[in-house]
Amino acid sequence: MTTLKGYQLLPHLPRIRTDTPGFLLECARRYGDWVHFDVGVTQAFFINHPDAVKHVLQEKNRYYTKDTLQYRTLALVTGQGLLTADGDMWLAHRRLLQPAFARPHLMALDEVVLPVVDRMLQRWEHLAIQQEIVDVDHEMLEAALEVVGLALFGLDLSREAPQLVRAVLTALDYVIYRAQNLVVPPLNWPTPRNRAFKRALAELERAVDAILDQRRDGKAQGGTLLNLLVQAEQAGQMTRQQVRDELVTMIVAGHETVATALTWTWYLLAQHPEVEATLLAEIDTVLDGRPPTREDLPKLTYSTQVFAEALRLYPPAWLITRRAIAEDAWMGHSIPRGALIIISPYVLHRHPEFWDEPEAFHPERFAEDKARAYPRFAYIPFGGGPRLCIGNQFALVEAQLILSRVLQRFRLSFAGAGPVQAKPLVTLRPKGGMPMRLIPRQAS
Numbered sequence: 001m002t003t004l005k006g007y008q009l010l011p012h013l014p015r016i017r018t019d020t021p022g023f024l025l026e027c028a029r030r031y032g033d034w035v036h037f038d039v040g041v042t043q044a045f046f047i048n049h050p051d052a053v054k055h056v057l058q059e060k061n062r063y064y065t066k067d068t069l070q071y072r073t074l075a076l077v078t079g080q081g082l083l084t085a086d087g088d089m090w091l092a093h094r095r096l097l098q099p100a101f102a103r104p105h106l107m108a109l110d111e112v113v114l115p116v117v118d119r120m121l122q123r124w125e126h127l128a129i130q131q132e133i134v135d136v137d138h139e140m141l142e143a144a145l146e147v148v149g150l151a152l153f154g155l156d157l158s159r160e161a162p163q164l165v166r167a168v169l170t171a172l173d174y175v176i177y178r179a180q181n182l183v184v185p186p187l188n189w190p191t192p193r194n195r196a197f198k199r200a201l202a203e204l205e206r207a208v209d210a211i212l213d214q215r216r217d218g219k220a221q222g223g224t225l226l227n228l229l230v231q232a233e234q235a236g237q238m239t240r241q242q243v244r245d246e247l248v249t250m251i252v253a254g255h256e257t258v259a260t261a262l263t264w265t266w267y268l269l270a271q272h273p274e275v276e277a278t279l280l281a282e283i284d285t286v287l288d289g290r291p292p293t294r295e296d297l298p299k300l301t302y303s304t305q306v307f308a309e310a311l312r313l314y315p316p317a318w319l320i321t322r323r324a325i326a327e328d329a330w331m332g333h334s335i336p337r338g339a340l341i342i343i344s345p346y347v348l349h350r351h352p353e354f355w356d357e358p359e360a361f362h363p364e365r366f367a368e369d370k371a372r373a374y375p376r377f378a379y380i381p382f383g384g385g386p387r388l389c390i391g392n393q394f395a396l397v398e399a400q401l402i403l404s405r406v407l408q409r410f411r412l413s414f415a416g417a418g419p420v421q422a423k424p425l426v427t428l429r430p431k432g433g434m435p436m437r438l439i440p441r442q443a444s
């Protein structure tokens with residue numbers, strides 16, 4: 001194990017702040033799978049081996065909590081929702097909400113996703129005629145937010161989508177700013193950043209109120225998740241604040257992740273015409289021009305591989321942290337109580353021991369016969385153990401439906417000046433958006 005002291009990290013501070021994934025990748029390449037950052041009161045361990053990750057996230061998960069800067073700052077927005085809560089409350093809420101993600105609901109996702117995508121495609125038809133360059137990042141964010149609204153809350157958020165997307169991005173911007181700066185002006189100081197954050201939070205509160213009001217007025221039936229929350233509040237199992245926190249958590253966790261993953265997928269496809277051609281051939285053969293349905297999904301195997309590979313190279317959740325609440329050890333390495341554990345799916349997904357040509361985009365590596373060539377915990381876009389993403393299957397079904405439906409009508413070509421950099425915000429976002437040209441399929 002290599003230990004890096006605070007003074008050894010000082011020269012790297014600018015890079016740690018602006019390019020944390022790159023810095024961690026370099027640490028792993030130079031120092032191996034277990035790196036200790038000894039920074040005064042903070043003892044941090046960066047672990048980059050599937051077995052060590054499995055140990056922390058699964059085998060000894062009870063020793064590790066989310067009491068870390070990453071989740072404390074995120075809680076400024078989401079409160080104590082599933083993503084940030086720990087202990088008994090987390091377990092009770094997870095059990096309560098799990099049924100909303102059960103298979104029958106996932107299989108009905110096509111009824112929700114297709115109308116949202118078709119509305120977007122109708123708009124795209126006009127934009128394509130005018131040869132407009134479209135920010136696909138933004139398009140994916142709005143579409144994914146509408147899907148969450150319809151699928152989980154039973155509500156049409158299409159009117160509110162632009163403001164809500166903006167509010168979430170502004171709020172998450174502030175989260176990153178707080179996480180990256182040790183000293184920040186108190187929130188009650190009227191700095192422009194504080195004011196923008198408060199406006200974004202107010203927008204989210206308004207959205208939550210509107211969602212609950214519409215459900216109570218009987219204007220909306222409510223999606224399964226919303227119904228579970230409202231019933232829990234009525235039964236005294238949850239407070240209004242807890243309902244608010246879970247709703248905001250689902251809005252935040254449920255759309256930016258999927259949207260970002262899709263945006264990177266479009267980018268990768270635009271750069272790899274041979275992959276795009278194979279994918280188009282599969283979609284045309286399986287669907288024969290029909291809209292995709294739930295029955296088609298298992299047949300769209302190459303599309304699954306493409307999305308899995310995009311998640312490997314650009315995992316939206318690029319950082320996972322935990323706090324050790326008890327002394328522990330792994331393979332002779334001791335982990336003191338209070339230690340911070342740093343796991344980066346971005347770095348782990350590039351581990352040369354488990355991935356050939358780690359930087360290359362090869363969807364074939366996820367083909368059925370090869371998929372198990374890597375250990376389960378070498379690939380963790382959705383985390384692992386009991387805190388595994390509750391929306392992982394939801395995300396996979398949604399992405400497959402959106403990819404195939406869009407590709408029936410359009411190919412997307414990159415219209416930016418140079419390679420798009422990945423910006424490590426709460427998720428791994430494309431710096432400067434994703435400018436793309438829409439190429440109607442029949443004209444291609």
Ligand code: HEM
Nearest residue numbers: 082083253254257258261317381382383387389390391395
């Ligand atoms: C490609 C899309 C997605 C990715 C990459 C992703 C990634 C993750 C990861 C890595 C975690 C675990 C974090 C940790 O252990 O510290 C997580 C948790 C979570 N995700 Fe996702 N997610 C995605 C989509 C979704 C969707 C669609 C929803 C909801 C509809 C969702 C809701 C949640 C929630 C509520 C948690 C906390 C679960 C718990 O701790 O019980 N995610 N996600």
